[in-house]
Amino acid sequence: MAKQIKLRPEQRVGEKEGLTRHWVGLFLDTLAETSNVTASAKMAGCNPSRAYKLRREDASFRERWNEALLEGYEHLELEVLGFLRNPQPDL
Numbered sequence: 001m002a003k004q005i006k007l008r009p010e011q012r013v014g015e016k017e018g019l020t021r022h023w024v025g026l027f028l029d030t031l032a033e034t035s036n037v038t039a040s041a042k043m044a045g046c047n048p049s050r051a052y053k054l055r056r057e058d059a060s061f062r063e064r065w066n067e068a069l070l071e072g073y074e075h076l077e078l079e080v081l082g083f084l085r086n087p088q089p090d091l
Contacts, residue, residue, distance in 0.1 A: 019045055024061065027051055028068045035072030 027044035034040060041048040055062045 023050075024054075028064055031065065032068040032071040033075070035069060035076060 023044040023046045027040045027046065030040035030043040031037065037051060038048050041051050044051075051065075055065050
C-alpha cells in the first residue's frame with residue numbers, strides 16, 4: 001500500500017475529486033500498457049507530480065513502477081518487431 005505523501009496545491013491540479021488509494025493500481029496497470037507516465041496519471045485521475053513524488057519517497061512503489069515500465073517496454077518491443085516483420089498487415 002502506498003504511503004501518504006504531502007503535495008502542494010499546484011501538484012494536485014487536474015486530479016479527480018475524492019482520489020483514493022486505488023489510483024496506484026490503475027496508474028501502474030496503465031503504465032505497463034503505455035509506458036507513458038502522463039497518460040497513466042490521467043487514467044488514474046491523479047497529477048503526474050503525485051506519482052513522481054511517491055516514486056521518490058516509497059521504495060515499494062518505485063520497484064512496482066520499474067516493473068510496470070519494463071513490461072511496457074517489452075510490449076513496445078513486440079509491437080516494433082511485429083511492424084518490422086509486416087509493415088503493411090492489411091495487404
